[in-house]
Amino acid sequence: AQTVTQSQPEMSVQEAETVTLSCTYDTSESNYYLFWYKQPPSRQMILVIRQEAYKQQNATENRFSVNFQKAAKSFSLKISDSQLGDTAMYFCAFVYNQGGKLIFGQGTELSVKP
Amino acid sequence: DAMVIQNPRYQVTQFGKPVTLSCSQTLNHNVMYWYQQKSSQAPKLLFHYYDKDFNNEADTPDNFQSRRPNTSFCFLDIRSPGLGDAAMYLCATSSTLQGQETQYFGPGTRLLVL
Numbered sequence: 001a002q003t004v005t006q007s008q009p010e011m012s013v014q015e016a017e018t019v020t021l022s023c024t025y026d027t028s029e030s031n032y033y034l035f036w037y038k039q040p041p042s043r044q045m046i047l048v049i050r051q052e053a054y055k056q057q058n059a060t061e062n063r064f065s066v067n068f069q070k071a072a073k074s075f076s077l078k079i080s081d082s083q084l085g086d087t088a089m090y091f092c093a094f095v096y097n098q099g100g101k102l103i104f105g106q107g108t109e110l111s112v113k114p
Numbered sequence: 115d116a117m118v119i120q121n122p123r124y125q126v127t128q129f130g131k132p133v134t135l136s137c138s139q140t141l142n143h144n145v146m147y148w149y150q151q152k153s154s155q156a157p158k159l160l161f162h163y164y165d166k167d168f169n170n171e172a173d174t175p176d177n178f179q180s181r182r183p184n185t186s187f188c189f190l191d192i193r194s195p196g197l198g199d200a201a202m203y204l205c206a207t208s209s210t211l212q213g214q215e216t217q218y219f220g221p222g223t224r225l226l227v228l
Contacts, residue, residue, distance in 0.1 A: 033215040043202055045157070045219035091156060095217070098210040099145040099164040101171075102217055104156035 002027045004092055006105035013082045014113055020067075021077045021108050023092030032096035034068065036077045039107075040088040048090070051075065082112045117141070118220035120205050126226045127195050135190040135223045137205030143218075144211055146188040148180060149204040151222075157204055163188060164210075192225075200227045 004025045013019035025034070036048040051059045051068050058066050063080045075094075079086055092105040118139045127133040137146065144165050149157035161170045163182045177199070179191045192199055202224050206217040 035216070037219075042221070043151075043224070044221045045204060045206075047216060047218065050216055095215045098215065099162070099208065100215075101147070101159040101162065102157070102206075107154075107156055 002029075002094075002096065002103050004094060004103055004105035006090075006092055006108050008108045009106070010109045010111070012111040012113055013079075015082055015084060017082055018078060018080045019082055019110065021079075021090055021092075021110065023075045023077070023105055025073050025075065025092070025094055025103075025105075027073070027094065027096060029096040032094050034066075034075045035093045035095075035102070036064070036066070036075075037091045037093060038086075038088045039091065040085075045091075049077065079110075084112050084114060086110065087112045118205055118207055118218055120203075120220035120223050122223060123221060124224050124226070126228060127192075128228050129197065130194045133192050133195055133225070135192075135203050135205075135225070137188045137190070137220055138186050139205075139207045139220075140186070141207055141209070141218065142185065143207035143209040144185070145208045146182060147206040147208075147217065148178075148188070148190050149206065151202040151204055160190070195225070195227045197227050200225055 032053045034051045038046045038048045049061045065078045067076045089107045093102045147162040148160045151157040160174045181189045202222045204222045205220040208217045
């Protein structure tokens, strides 16, 4: 079975600090794609960062970076210099075939406090 | 800007009254998806179109149907909405032709059933 687990239902961080959101997954596939999506109160699902499983180098997008550990099936998201606008639900997800469905984790509700 | 557009953003319908939600895209992506998202939950895939091929999830109720008249448009039809169908409906697109699996989401339609 293909599953994604986010073990932190809620997290909070002070503005300007760094926070790490955890994600583990289970798949027997060798090639797949991993994502972090952000869903603010407006409910628009926004892509934060993407990682191809065949790439060893961790993806980075400005203040967002991942720690991808393929053997451990771990895909954590680090947010540096947290901003109030980062307050949102964050979903970890993966897809393993072209045109296939995204398999989502349960989400982590992140609050950035001033 | 290329994007995924959903109309309406809010839809109120009566119990048992058919309703149609629409999605359009200017990304020229060949795959379109419909997800249902209930409060505090991850999105759940209902079905998707891979080009013209319709793919229904095994647990999607028969009450939900979809049409894709052309590449740009996709519709979600709920034949007889029940109170349990009140949710956010998210449309997403991806392109298998560009060699990447990222799904891009529209802003969603929030459905209320009275």
